[in-house]
Amino acid sequence: MLSNLLQRNRKAKGYGIALILVFLATSVAIVTSLQMMSGPITAAYLGSTSQNNLSAQQLAQTGLNTVVADVQNLYNTGQTISTSYSYSSASAPTSLETPQSPDALAGAKNSVGSYTGNIAWVNGNSLLVKVMATVGSSKATATRIITLTRGIYPLDNVTGATAAYGLRRLKADNTSISTDDRAIRVRRGRDNAETDIGFLPNGDLDIPALMTFLNDGLTTYPKPLDRVTGAVRAYSLRKINTAYTGNAITVRRSSDDATANIGFLPNGDLDAPALLSFCKTDSCFVTTWYDQSGNGRNATQTTLAAQPRIVNAGALEMINGRVAMWVDGVDDALNGGASVFATSSFNLLVAKADAGASITLQSKATSGTSGTGGQKYLLSPPNAGAVNAGTGISLGENGAGVYEHGNSYMPCLANSVLSPNNNDSLVVSYNYINKQPFLFINSKLVDVGFTSPRADLVLPVYVGGPPPIHAPYGYFKGAVGEWIQYPTNLTTANRQILENDEARYYDLTLADPGYTPPLVTVPSATAAYGLRRLITDNTGTTDDDKAIQVRRSSDNTTQIIGFDPKGNLDLANLYKFCGTSSCFVAIWHDQSGNNYHASQATAANQPRIVNAGVLETQNGRPAMYFDGNDYLSTLSTLSITNNAATAFAVINMNAGALGFGRVLGGKGSGDTTDFTAATSAVFFCRNGDGVNQLASYRSSTVRGVSSVTTGTLFQATSVYDGTNHTMAVNGVAGTSVASTGNLGITQLWMGISPQLSPNDYWRGNMSEIILYATAPTVVTRSRVETNQMAYYNINNQEPDTGFVTTWYDQSGNGFNFMQGERELQPVIRLDSKTGRPTIQFNGLNNYMATGTTLNFTGTNARALVVASMDGSTGSAGRLFGGKKNSDVYDYATPESVSFLRRYGATNQLFSYRNNATLGISPAFTLNQPFQATSVFNGSSHQIRVNGVNGTSVASSGSFGINQLWLGGAPFLFLGDLWAGGVSEILLYPNAMNAVPLAQLERDQRSYHGTP
Secondary structure, three states: OEEEEEEOOOOOOOOOOOOOOOOOOOOOOOOOOOOOOOEEEOOOOOOOOOOOOOOOOHHHHHHHHHHHHHHHHHHHHOOOOOOOOEEEOOOOOOOEEEEEEOOOOOOEEEEEEEEEEEEEEEEEEEEEEEEEEOOOOOEEEEEEEEEEOOOOOOHHHHOOOOOOOOOOOOOOOOOOOOOOOOOEEEEEEEOOOOEEOEEEOOEEOOOHHHHHHHHOOOOOOHHHHHHOOOOEEEEEOOOOOOOOOOOEEEEEEOOOOEEEOOOOOOOOOOOOOHHHHHOOOOEEEEEEEEEOOOOOOOOOOOOHHHHEEEEEEEEEEEOEEEEOEEEEEEOOEEEEOOOOOOOOEEEEEEEEEEOOOOOOOOEEEOOOHHHHHHOOOOEEEEOOOOOOOOEEEEEEEOOOEEEEEEHEEEEEEEEOOOOOOOOOEEEEEEEEHHHHHHEEOOOOEEEOOOOOOOOEEOOEEEOOOHHHHHHHOOOOOEEEEEEEEEEEOHHHHHOOOOHHHHHHHHHOOOOOOOOOOOHHOOOOOEEEEOOOOOOOOOOOOOOOOOOOOOOOOOOOEEEEEOOOOEEEEOOOHHHHOOOOEOOOOOEEEEOOOOOOEEEEEOHHHHHEEEEOOEEEEEEOEEEEEOOOOOOOOOOOOOOOOOEEEEEEEEEEEEEOOOOOEEEEEEEEEOOOOOOOOOOOOOEEEEEEOOOOOOEEEEEEEEEEEEEOOOOOEEEEEEOOOEEEEEEEOOOOEEEEOOOOOOOOOEEHHHHHHHHOOHHHHOOOEEEEEEEOOOOOOOHHHHHHHHHHHHHOHHHHHHHHOOOEEOOOOOOOOOOEOOOOOHHHOOEEOOOOOOOOOEEEOOOOOOOOOOOOOOOOEOOOOEEEEEEEEOOOOOOOOEEEEEEEEOOOOOOOOOEEEEEEEEEEOOOEEEEEEEOOEEOOOOOOOOOEEEOOOEEEEEOOEEEEEOOEEEEEEEEEOOOOOOEEEOOOOOOOOOHHEEEEEEEEEEOOOOOOOOHHHHHHHHHHHHHHHHH
């Protein structure tokens, strides 16, 4: 047997996928936190009795067995699984010592080498375990996918819970409990259908079933190729074209050369479970990559040795947690069929060069054959003869170059040097405009190339490397996830749509999106308001460099905030000015040049842009927050007097929005409101109580309507063309209603209109409003819509939102959390940091409560919670509490208690009982999951966060709780509700000692990936 000392170092990077809507990537690498520990580790000796040393491959396999056994043991005992292992012996810290033979355990030992291991979650509780071994100058790798199974659930390990709520199974199956196989009940947003969601066999929440339910009935999901049409080739390991109904790839299994077609999951991801089921522990290679453009140009490879690898010994090849193909840099390539000619074209790829895979950097030229050696052709330029030129791109970790190829002609026309050892994942694209190449890396223009001297261009057909006849020119070495090709150059807006879509999916950060201001492509706006630059610098316009004037809450001073060099809102100056205070918008500057600025002098009615030092955002972009009392208006000097108008807006509507909440309306000087007269118009408003629709109004009549998803940022367009009024959301048209006559608008209102009731205020966010006094063409309208959607990361349509109506109690006592009011229900989503599901409370009106039949009495209580807190949580935000039925509040009497709530404006928790503050927790990080334990032991109270004790405060007396509250309560003020996620709650009534309490905490922290 082998014996060595385990040492772990934290060095792995987590790749979580943040989704506003419920979404599960089939292959998401979720990295758990680290727990340091050491102790004896044993593994089976693989050498024969005659061997004195292990080979690198034997050592790698030995290490793999050791790591797998250790990981399963850690999981079974509820401990944290590390993501990076370094194994050594105490006497030889860089090597593994092995006996000369299995029978000579006490004999001499030879130092044979070292090995390290890395671990990533790939699907549910499936783990990819990879061990790299070194013996002398030899290196070897062993990988395996294992599925972890937990033998003991937390409620089985520590019995006696009064109530228990989890987004995983908390106790073993018990058929006598009717709710045993149910975690939550979910309502689908678009049609209010409901269903129960249970667990997978490994105990995780059944996310696939949840997604199937949420997506049911949605026949189309606008994909990249839906939004930017005309591709002649489109290959991806996800679905990128709604109209495409075929498979993604055909793969060959290494053990028997059997093949299988692999399609897509309902969410559009590659069907990785089917792929892994087919490959098992073998490697699999791609024989066909299917063309999703509809042109049937499938990329194929019949030579076995030249087929790209997609599964390596049972482990998926990946780019940032997404499935990818690996090409070996020797001979791997796929052939996409017949050539396509063009003078302008566009090619876009997601790729990752292997470490050490460098290219020879060549000078730019329009003649010569510098590309015939030292290159790694991600797309190989075909030889187009003596007159024309094939195009392609070479990519290594040190640079990229666009090359052309013809008879005695293979020069580099455009190039870029990448930072040393840049083997990160990249979005790579090159756009030919009239035979001149423009090279982009991560959406940043890195080079404008020389214009080609050739007559026509031939688009590339080989991905991964050249055909065998041109093998010496060089093959790409690394991973490829996607390739899309167009026979014409793309507009900036369309290029950015595709690049941003790939960046979001593959978890990449674009270096410089460089969004073209919308008023550049569609000028002559009547009024334009944005939290970014909407027009290029114009020294003749005095307000050109102003976005907003903000007021600081601490001292009511104001400051103008402009733009950074990229055209984004100048967040550096905004943060510097606001500090830890809140900031509100007093003036939203008109960037059209017409000086129709929207302002609000009354502090109480100003929308918020910074909340206690935290920027208000939607989809990662700034977004003013209107709380139901806020509005802005222009002076009455505006003039729209013709029979056409178009308004574009980027907005978000709260689930709790009421009435006919206004986004934008305009009225004439003699009108009392913005909708009663034919000369006035409501461009955007909510279409009444309880209706998730956006509408336009004229003459007190609804004109155009479109459905929206509350709580989600969307782009809206309102068009009046003199004959009809049409509303659209995210580029999809709603109803069109007849409307005629000239407008006579002299004043604009945002958030409200004069003479309206409080229910008609907007509740939600606004990021951008652009108004034209004309009816747009299809082209100009599309330009603004696609620009806004690209900049604000808005997809045309995502899987539906799931609202939680019931969170089932797994203790067996039936104390389920419930919320029957639709507008008050929290949503289910994945945590962006851990990838685990969480129930998200909005801090505005979401809460849940049990019935009043609970009987929680005694002097002891243990509440263990996994949650996260947003910056918008109020100073007394309730996370979890319980009250006596006759009590109004959950803290005012000795019998009731707030177990966990925010401690003022700090990132701490405290408990409250009998109008007194009790234990105060250590600080935690905003927007990241934490594990908190609230402990009453009969004489004192203490709160622990992530295993660290807070202060202990004396507290005695019996509880008399018969109802639990989660996230808030209906009697509370706005600042008393919780904003953030909640993933698990365990409530015990007994005086639990330190050992079982530590076991429960350790289990929660391990599973949910908290620090």
